[in-house]
Amino acid sequence: MRIVADTGRCIGAAVCALAVPEIFDQDPVEATVVVLDPAPPPETHEAVREAVERCPSGALRVDGSTVSART
Template sequence: MKVAVDTHLCIGSGTCALTAPAVFDTDPEEAVVVVLEPEPPPEQYEAVRSAVLHCPAAVISLLE
């Protein structure tokens, strides 16, 4: 699995960082998502999929 994010459309809600904190964070200066693990380990897959589903701006995509 690879995680991709369109930071230009990110609204900085932080939902992804709350849902999958090992994979996502929020840049405090830019107020956008930061991908910490672009290729997360399998034990993070469920949390990443949940982050994708709950992203209010729908800017996270997965390549599986």
């Protein structure tokens, strides 16, 4: 799994950062998304997918299958 973030689209709703704080944070000033681990460990994949689906702005995308082939 690879997380792709489009900070130009992010509105800083904080849905991802509050749901999976070990993977997502927000910029301390702008409050746009910061992906702490773009190739997250398999045990977080479900939570990451759910957070991406709950993101209102469409700023987040996950590429790849559940196998984190690119780590």
